[in-house]
Amino acid sequence: MIKSILVILVILFSSNVMILDSYQTHISAPIITSDQFSYKAGEDIIISGWVNYNDEPTSDVLLRVTATNPNGIKIFDEYTISNTNGEFSISIPIPVDEQTGNYFLQVISQCREIHRQVCTHQYESLSISVEGVPNQNTIPEWIKNNVKWWADGIIDDKQFVGGIEFLINQGILVVPPTAISDDQSDEIPDWIKNNGKWWAEGIISDDEFLNNIQFLIANGILSVSSVLDSELQTFAGKFNDADFVHRVSGTASIEFTPDRGGTLHFDENFETTHGPDLHVYLATDTSANDFVSVGQIESFGGEQSYSISSDVDLEKYDNVLIWCEAFSMLFGHAELK
Known part of the structure; x- marks a missing residue:
């Protein structure tokens, strides 16, 4: 009996060793x-x-x-x-x-x-x-905002034409060189604003809007000669957090011409910590001792744009700040390059 038990124990021990060995090996x-x-x-x-x-x-x-x-x-x-x-x-x-x-x-x-x-x-x-893969044939949302502001009288003709300049330089709007003439008028007829407003409200498509602008340029109704001759300046930078509580992400970019001004644009990845009385500054550094305010923040996240006047020196004011005026506090900044 004892011998049988010993045999069974030896068999069980050997089986466990084999299983353990398999598990390890x-x-x-x-x-x-x-x-x-x-x-x-x-x-x-x-x-x-x-x-x-x-x-x-x-x-x-x-x-x-x-x-x-x-x-x-x-x-x-x-x-x-x-x-x-x-x-x-x-x-x-x-x-x-x-x-x-x-x-x-x-x-x-x-x-x-x-x-x-x-x-x-x-x-x-x-x-x-x-x-992401940028679609070169898509008109950026900030251009649509510019056109709407122009149609509503919030920005002037020069800033509207600055948006058209961007479309031309990006190859989204193609203008035949023969269509550009120094004899074109600097006055933009009011009825063009209706066309722009319809597009901004989604009544007409992007293609219809571009075709209409191209027609206006080709027929001397809208002047772009000075647009093509002027030097387009582009700046961009990624946002950085102020600290582990006040956080900002995304990218800021600017399309700017010294004679016409430009637009500060936040991309679709922009996001900031919520806070009271947040403003967007162009500043010399992150302390906001010397800055130009471009307006109260439109949204805590997503694509948005702000108009910049032509007298702003972007070589000097090369930092975009998200600044809380209520508590004089930095939430985040992007250094433009």
């Missing part, structure tokens, strides 16, 4: 070899590599591949298997309208078929940057 680890870390929205992220088992590539390893967007939302969760050479490759589609930023990817080993009940799930992670 049969560990397959994915190794990512992809060397591209930046993609454009609309492209497929390609993740490739091999599976390491005892310092050798191993086949038939089930791998789980996941991808999480900058908001922490999982957008991809699929499986692949290492091939006969121990290698793997998988494509992760990123839609054009998907959020830009850093994506977190993981490749998790589920181990070979014969070991999946006893193995440890090894993994490797990777961070991929996804950038």
Whole structure:
């Protein structure tokens, strides 16, 4: 009887040792070899590599591949298997309208078929940057705001033409050189404002608006000769937080001509901590001892624009500040370059 019990114990001990040995030994680890870390929205992220088992590539390893967007939302969760050479490759589609930023990817080993009940799930992670793809044929929203302000009499003709200058310089509005004449009038007829207002309100399309502007230029109704001859200045900078409480993100940019002024534009990624009485300043530094106010902030987030008069020296006032006037406090700034 005692001998039988000893035999059973030896068998059980041997089985446990075998299982423990399998658990410790049969560990397959994915190794990512992809060397591209930046993609454009609309492209497929390609993740490739091999599976390491005892310092050798191993086949038939089930791998789980996941991808999480900058908001922490999982957008991809699929499986692949290492091939006969121990290698793997998988494509992760990123839609054009998907959020830009850093994506977190993981490749998790589920181990070979014969070991999946006893193995440890090894993994490797990777961070991929996804950038947006600008549509060169799309009119920026701040141009539409400019046209609306012009139609409502908030900004003058020079600032309106400054927006047309931007469209020409960006290739969005194409003007034949033969259509530009020094004999064109500097006066813009009032009825053009109706056309601009219809476009700003969505009554007519972008194409109709551009075609109408092109027609006006070609027929000498709208003068752009001085626009094309003037020097366009462009400035841009990314926002930085003032501290861990007062935070601002996004990009500020300016299109400016000394004779016509320009527009300060915040992109769609702009976001600031909420606060009372926030204003937008152009300043010499972050202390706001010497600044030009361009207005109270329109929104705590999203695309927006502000008119800049032609007498502002942007070489001097090269910092954009988000400033709380109620408490004389900086929320964030962007240095223009």
